[in-house]
Amino acid sequence: MLQPTTLRFLTDLKANNEKPWFDANRRTYEAARADVVQLTTTLIDGLNASDPDIAGASLQPKKCIFRINRDVRFSANKSPYKTNFGAWFSKGSKHVNAAGYYLNIEPGGSFVAGGLYMPDAPLLAAIRQEIDYTVDEFNQILTAPTFTAYYDGLNRDDVLQRPPKGYAADNPAIEYLKLKSFTAWHRLPDDALTQPNLAQHVLAAFAALQPLVTYLNRAVS
Numbered sequence: 629m630l631q632p633t634t635l636r637f638l639t640d641l642k643a644n645n646e647k648p649w650f651d652a653n654r655r656t657y658e659a660a661r662a663d664v665v666q667l668t669t670t671l672i673d674g675l676n677a678s679d680p681d682i683a684g685a686s687l688q689p690k691k692c693i694f695r696i697n698r699d700v701r702f703s704a705n706k707s708p709y710k711t712n713f714g715a716w717f718s719k720g721s722k723h724v725n726a727a728g729y730y731l732n733i734e735p736g737g738s739f740v741a742g743g744l745y746m747p748d749a750p751l752l753a754a755i756r757q758e759i760d761y762t763v764d765e766f767n768q769i770l771t772a773p774t775f776t777a778y779y780d781g782l783n784r785d786d787v788l789q790r791p792p793k794g795y796a797a798d799n800p801a802i803e804y805l806k807l808k809s810f811t812a813w814h815r816l817p818d819d820a821l822t823q824p825n826l827a828q829h830v831l832a833a834f835a836a837l838q839p840l841v842t843y844l845n846r847a848v849s
Contacts, residue, residue: 629826630667630733634660635818638711639735645707657696664713664733665689667827671731672717674831679838681719681845692717712737717834719845725751727810727844729834735818740778740830742837743811744844746786751848756792756805758847763801769839778836779812810844812837 637660641650650657668689675682694714700706711734718728727744747755759766770781786808791797795805814833820826 629824630821631663632822634663635735635821641709642711645709647708650709664693668692668715670827671830675717675834678835682717685719687717727841729837731830738816738821739813740816740833741811741813742841745809745811755810755844755847759801759804769843774836778814778833783811
C-alpha cells in the first residue's frame with residue numbers, strides 16, 4: 629500500500645509545479661519516493677517469482693522508477709516536474725526496447741499497463757511477422773479470461789489507417805498488424821492505492837499481462 633501523504637504530495641505538486649516550492653518540500657518528496665521504492669521492491673519480488681525473464685534481470689527498485697524531473701528542452705510545457713511516479717519492469721532497462729510491465733501512480737490517473745510501446749522499425753516488423761504467423765495464438769492471449777478480467781483488448785491510440793507494407797487488407801490479423809504499439813492498461817482508482825492489498829492487485833494485473841509480454845519478447849528476440 630501507499631501512504632496517503634504520497635498521494636497528497638503529488639496533488640500539491642500539481643498545484644505548485646515550480647522549483648522553489650519543490651525545494652521547500654524536498655523532504656516530503658523524499659518520503660514519498662521512499663514509499664514508492666518500497667512498493668516497487670515488493671512488486672519486483674512478486675515478478676521474480678512469476679516471470680523468469682524478470683528473475684534473470686536482477687532488477688533494482690531505484691533503477692525501475694523514472695526521474696521526477698521533466699525534460700523540458702523540446703516541450704511547450706515548461707513545468708519542471710512530473711506529477712506522477714512511474715515504474716517500469718522488464719528484462720532490459722528503461723531504455724531498452726523490450727516488453728514489460730508499467731505502474732503509474734497519479735491521483736486521478738493511476739493505472740497498470742504493459743506490453744511494448746512504439747518499438748523501432750525492425751522490432752515492429754518482427755512483431756508483425758510473428759502475429760501474421762501465429763495469429764490464433766495471439767488471439768488466445770487477448771481473449772483469455774485472465775486477460776479480459778483486467779484489460780479491454782489492446783490500446784488503439786497508435787494505429788495505421790491502411791495495412792502496413794507487405795500485408796493485404798483481408799489478412800486475418802490485419803487489425804493487429806496496423807498497430808504501432810502493443811500495450812494494454814488497467815485503471816487503478818485512488819482508493820485502491822492506499823489499501824493493504826495494493827501490491828497483490830498490481831501483481832495480479834501484471835500476471836494477466838505476462839503471456840502478452842512473453843509473446844512480444846519472443847517475437848523480438
